[in-house]
Amino acid sequence: MALLLLAASSLLILIFLYNLYQRLRFNLPPGPRPFPIVGNLYDIKPLKFRCFADLAKLYGPIFSLRLDSRLNVVVTTTELAKEVLKENDQQLADRHRNKATDIFSRGGSDLIWADYGPHYVKVRKVCNLELFTPKRLEALRPIREDEVTAMVDSIFKDCTAPDKQGKSFLLRPYLGSVAFNNITRLSFGKRFVNSEGGIDEQGQEFKGIVSNGIKIGAKVFLGEYVPWLRWMFAGENDLLNQHEARRARLTKQIMAEHTLARNKTGGAKDHFVDALLTLQKQYDLSDNTVITLLWDMITAGMDTTSISAEWAMAELVKNPRLAINLVTSMLGHLLHHFTWTPPEGVKPEEVDMSENPGMVTYMKTPVQAIATPRLSAELYKRVPLDI
Secondary structure, X not given: OHHHHHHHHHHHHHHHHHHHHHHHHOOOOOOOOOEOOOEOHHHOOOOHHHHHHHHHHHHOOEEEEEEOOEEEEEEOOHHHHXXXXXXXXXXXXXXXXXXXXXXXXXXXXXXXXXXXXXXXXXXXXXXXXXHOOHHHHHHOHHHHHHHHHHHHHHHHHHHHOOOOOOXXXXXXXXXHHHHHHHHHHHHHOOOOEOOOOOEOHHHHHHHHHHHHHHHHHHOOOHHHHOHHHHHHHHHHHHHHHHHHHHHHHHHHHHHHHHHHHHHHHOOOOOOHHHHHHHHOOOOOOOHHHHHHHHHHHHHOOOOOOXXXXXHHHHHHXXXXXXXXXXXXXXXXXXXXXXXXXXXXXXXXXXXXXXXXXXXXXXXXXXXXXXXXXXXXXHHHOOOOOOO
């Protein structure tokens, strides 16, 4: 018994000394004291971004954590992020891929999770010189205009309906719809929502994949943080592999449809799926890279709680020119086609524009307004475009 206690005490002392040695050797930033074996796992709450914001208040804008035996350094300000990602990018370029990101990126085949090296340089070249050029974005303008027109048409129908005239409504669903449809049409070359607002079979599958991805993103995979217990969490790998297989199945189906259409017409369209498939041989892109690049454009907002306007706009912000063009177009059409007034009994100065910060910044009080058409009815009708 005494020998067992001595061995346990010696082990704890060795772990403590090892952690102290690393902290002193690398001049690590402060952080919560880790427990033996599990590190700071007990300090991590389900919503990591809020947990990190709370820890930053205690330990400062840069702090260290241990998840199992792995050291993590967290930065929480734009200045530190710039220093890490821009000024020291060569030393800190390779991002650690946990089990989920390694499976979803297919071993770093995409751009976001690729290791710094020839593949990363090649994929970045494709994005900069082929996908996000001013010429291609200008060629995709009809898609943006079509979706903004669809938004105006939808608002007009709702605000002129007999049971809704003079009533206020939320703009968020309309803005979310136009941004969501833009993203899916730009990336997958498909509009999953028809003119009546119904979603086709592929659209339902797409929404299911996104919703499932959000749930997976909120999970804490213990097998990732406690490697010596991974044998107890074999179901976690099955969950991740099934989700990735589902994503790949839908993407390959859409890719096959576009390949068939190109073979029939002899020409490619300007959306990203056709662009990547036509450039695949030129840049020696694998199918894995094409699939993961398309999902890079779709799923960066999976940590949000729903497919919302904020999620969609966060995707568009990855390319500022595209985002600015779309936002300007939406605001211009809303102001041109409608007169906006606050709900009855609410003065303009009483509208609460304060924010509720988080992974997605919502307003504490959602803005509601009454829309009154300014133009004749025929100017609100959308004529669908096949782009």
